[in-house]
Amino acid sequence: MRALTWHGKHDVRVETHPDPEIVNPRDAIIEVTSTAICGSDLHLYDGVIPGLLAGDILGHEFMGRVVETGPKSTLKKGQRVVVPFTISCGHCFFCERQQYSACDNSNPAEKQDLSEPLYGHAMSGLFGYSHLTGGYPGGQAEYVRVPFSDIGPIVIPDGLDDDQVLFLSDILPTGWMAAENAGIEEGDTVAVWGCGPVGLFAIQSALLMGAGKVIAIDEYPTRLALARKLGAEVIDFKRTRVLEALMEMSGGLGPDAVIDAVGMEAHGMMPDTIMDNMKQRVGIGADSAHALREAIMAVRKGGRVSIPGVYGGFLDKFPLGALMEKGLTVRTGQTHVQRYTEDLLRRIGEGEIDTTFLISHRLPLEDAARGYENFRFNQNEWTKVVLKPGTEVAQ
Ligand SMILES: [Zn+2]
Numbered sequence: 342m343r344a345l346t347w348h349g350k351h352d353v354r355v356e357t358h359p360d361p362e363i364v365n366p367r368d369a370i371i372e373v374t375s376t377a378i379c380g381s382d383l384h385l386y387d388g389v390i391p392g393l394l395a396g397d398i399l400g401h402e403f404m405g406r407v408v409e410t411g412p413k414s415t416l417k418k419g420q421r422v423v424v425p426f427t428i429s430c431g432h433c434f435f436c437e438r439q440q441y442s443a444c445d446n447s448n449p450a451e452k453q454d455l456s457e458p459l460y461g462h463a464m465s466g467l468f469g470y471s472h473l474t475g476g477y478p479g480g481q482a483e484y485v486r487v488p489f490s491d492i493g494p495i496v497i498p499d500g501l502d503d504d505q506v507l508f509l510s511d512i513l514p515t516g517w518m519a520a521e522n523a524g525i526e527e528g529d530t531v532a533v534w535g536c537g538p539v540g541l542f543a544i545q546s547a548l549l550m551g552a553g554k555v556i557a558i559d560e561y562p563t564r565l566a567l568a569r570k571l572g573a574e575v576i577d578f579k580r581t582r583v584l585e586a587l588m589e590m591s592g593g594l595g596p597d598a599v600i601d602a603v604g605m606e607a608h609g610m611m612p613d614t615i616m617d618n619m620k621q622r623v624g625i626g627a628d629s630a631h632a633l634r635e636a637i638m639a640v641r642k643g644g645r646v647s648i649p650g651v652y653g654g655f656l657d658k659f660p661l662g663a664l665m666e667k668g669l670t671v672r673t674g675q676t677h678v679q680r681y682t683e684d685l686l687r688r689i690g691e692g693e694i695d696t697t698f699l700i701s702h703r704l705p706l707e708d709a710a711r712g713y714e715n716f717r718f719n720q721n722e723w724t725k726v727v728l729k730p731g732t733e734v735a736q
């Protein structure tokens with residue numbers, strides 16, 4: 342089969358790989374019909390996530406048709422399914438509490454040994470996201486093996502096309518959980534840093550959860566325009582002083598809740614970002630976290646901080662004093678995708694949520710490297726790239 346593989350910083354290639362096979366009774370093999378490039382794939386592309394090996398297949402947002410099932414899979418050949426990016430057994434201490442991204446059984450023991458020193462405890466396996474999370478081949482490929490296929494994949498009814506449901510695999514539940522973690526109360530003012538896919542879906546979710554005002558912060562005009570279309574007020578951080586603007590727009594109190602949908606590669610010319618980047622360059626790596634620092638400073642006293650943005654390592658210049666003195670609540674985590682898919686699929690089916698506005702480019706799998714390059718370096722026009730294995734022409 343053909344698959345998108347990682348070979349180093351800014352070097353991804355479509356290569357021929359052996360087809361996946363059923364390994365465990367609960368496995369299924371999926372023929373991928375749509376697979377997206379995620380903002381968090383760019384951390385892999387930029388080479389800032391440890392534990393990737395040359396030749397690893399990337400991709401954790403995918404869906405397709407079931408072509409083979411193990412004897413204990415509950416799926417049937419021919420069914421269309423969306424697969425959550427978190428691999429979860431469904432039966433361990435954490436899965437029973439619906440904390441699927443903390444599953445104890447999906448990250449193999451020898452891989453857990455790699456991530457324990459970094460995090461204290463190993464997290465669940467993830468598709469296509471380095472050997473710290475199990476080294477599972479990802480879904481930017483023609484075929485993929487899905488472990489625990491009786492727990493994760495959600496069957497899609499006829500009548501909903503790929504574009505409408507693909508984002509159930511990650512970014513829609515991630516945006517939803519970001520808003521849930523912000524503990525939104527009716528009429529709240531919520532500020533969202535980053536109008537990438539997760540930020541935009543967090544905006545949409547916050548409004549559905551009753552936020553009175555959502556303020557979106559970004560620098561790219563196209564993204565800010567999408568945020569405005571969803572109903573947010575916007576701040577261009579290149580032109581406006583963010584903290585002052587937020588105070589003004591929240592009646593002098595500060596936002597009730599803030600969401601950092603940027604993560605560890607915050608960029609720009611702020612002094613703290615320049616220091617973070619220099620440290621990354623000389624190899625005493627600190628995550629770059631300007632958005633998070635600013636969010637903590639901006640939020641009102643007693644407010645809530647939600648962090649869906651990805652962080653992988655350590656952070657300095659962290660405003661712990663502001664966090665403590667202001668009495669803030671922080672909630673974060675890799676998304677417990679399986680907890681949300683059914684409810685969100687229903688909302689899509691009923692027309693309450695439409696995520697197709699986000700897709701700017703549809704490319705054949707063979708063009709994946711071009712997709713990565715543009716999604717990384719041309720973010721204003723390339724808001725979301727969907728790869729279509731099995732097609733030959735861009736749409
Ligand atoms: Zn993703």
Ligand SMILES: [Zn+2]
Nearest residue numbers: 430433436444
């Ligand atoms: Zn589990």
